[in-house]
Amino acid sequence: MATRSLVPTFIMKTFEMLDDQSISHIVSWTEHGLSFVVKSQKQLQQQVLPHYFKHRNYSSFLRQLNLYNFKKSKHEDGQEFKHKCFRKGVKQMLQFIKRRNNDDSNQETVNPNQPSAKLKEEQNILRTCASDIKDTNSRLDEDMQILKQKSSVLLEEMWNLKKLLHSQFDQVNHKLERIDIIIGAMSQHKKFKNISQYFTTKFLQNELQTLETNLNQPLFESPKQDIDDQEQIKALFEELQNLSKPIHFD
Numbered sequence: 167m168a169t170r171s172l173v174p175t176f177i178m179k180t181f182e183m184l185d186d187q188s189i190s191h192i193v194s195w196t197e198h199g200l201s202f203v204v205k206s207q208k209q210l211q212q213q214v215l216p217h218y219f220k221h222r223n224y225s226s227f228l229r230q231l232n233l234y235n236f237k238k239s240k241h242e243d244g245q246e247f248k249h250k251c252f253r254k255g256v257k258q259m260l261q262f263i264k265r266r267n268n269d270d271s272n273q274e275t276v277n278p279n280q281p282s283a284k285l286k287e288e289q290n291i292l293r294t295c296a297s298d299i300k301d302t303n304s305r306l307d308e309d310m311q312i313l314k315q316k317s318s319v320l321l322e323e324m325w326n327l328k329k330l331l332h333s334q335f336d337q338v339n340h341k342l343e344r345i346d347i348i349i350g351a352m353s354q355h356k357k358f359k360n361i362s363q364y365f366t367t368k369f370l371q372n373e374l375q376t377l378e379t380n381l382n383q384p385l386f387e388s389p390k391q392d393i394d395d396q397e398q399i400k401a402l403f404e405e406l407q408n409l410s411k412p413i414h415f416d
Contacts, residue, residue, distance in 0.1 A: 173261050174234070177263050179218045179219060193205060193210055195254045203246050204244045205244040233265050234263055
């Protein structure tokens with residue numbers, strides 16, 4: 167807030183105007199942020215100046231820039247304006263932009279070959295600006311070191327997470343391989359049971375057919391054979407019939 171109070175209102179409003187990205191097609195900083203360019207004088211008068219300066223007079227805007235020692239030059243996109251202490255993102259330097267007065271002009275005219283008080287003042291301003299830039303760079307370096315430390319911690323955490331995921335992936339693959347082996351073994355076991363069922367049923371059917379053939383023939387030469395023996399044979403025959411039915415395994 168203290169810095170803002172030392173900055174002329176016109177300079178602060180111009181600085182804030184250039185930070186508005188929505189009007190960058192009308193007026194904006196140059197690529198390196200050392201100057202700004204008015205791309206459309208008409209749109210600046212109609213849309214921008216009323217919002218920031220409460221008027222639509224482009225000539226008045228130019229006079230104010232001239233009073234604060236902005237240098238005008240041609241640019242491929244329009245008119246370019248530059249001041250040594252007016253730079254993108256460096257608001258601390260705005261307090262060193264002073265309005266020009268008649269005394270300064272006269273002094274520079276009378277003593278063109280002597281170092282003037284104005285020149286000394288500008289040199290002091292540049293030294294102060296350089297000091298501010300140096301302090302800003304130092305703070306940026308400190309911030310970079312902090313970011314490097316945080317990024318190092320994040321990289322380590324990401325690496326540990328990657329190793330954990332890789333280990334879990336190997337465990338899942340191992341379990342899937344075991345499941346495939348078990349399914350294969352179960353499939354082979356089922357196939358074996360089907361083959362065993364087939365031959366068992368076939369054997370019992372053959373035995374039943376043989377028994378049926380024998381039952382149609384006289385089993386004993388003596389008609390006095392014990393009836394109980396015949397009943398046992400019939401019971402055996404019925405049991406073989408039951409056994410000849412398809413066998414179902416669990």
